[in-house]
Amino acid sequence: MLSASFIIAFTWTWGDCIAPQLLLSTDRTTLTVAVMTAYVNEAGTPVPELQAAASVMYVVPILLIFLIAQRGFVAGMSTSGLK
Numbered sequence: 001m002l003s004a005s006f007i008i009a010f011t012w013t014w015g016d017c018i019a020p021q022l023l024l025s026t027d028r029t030t031l032t033v034a035v036m037t038a039y040v041n042e043a044g045t046p047v048p049e050l051q052a053a054a055s056v057m058y059v060v061p062i063l064l065i066f067l068i069a070q071r072g073f074v075a076g077m078s079t080s081g082l083k
Contacts, residue, residue, distance in 0.1 A: 007073065010062070016030070021037075032058070035058055039054060
């Protein structure tokens, strides 16, 4: 139960985009907002290649945490119906 709570809480706060964009200044923002707004060219249009590469690097910590906690997460789900 604790590992599931940890994974859900971490991914919820890691992927939060709207609140940091509204509440924080542009020089002190989160990684989500930076990936979304920083990779633009001179005309102000997004550069899809750079955004895709940044998004892949953004997902790596979440995947590592899931792979580390996977055993406990699956064990908790499989034994939740047993007494």
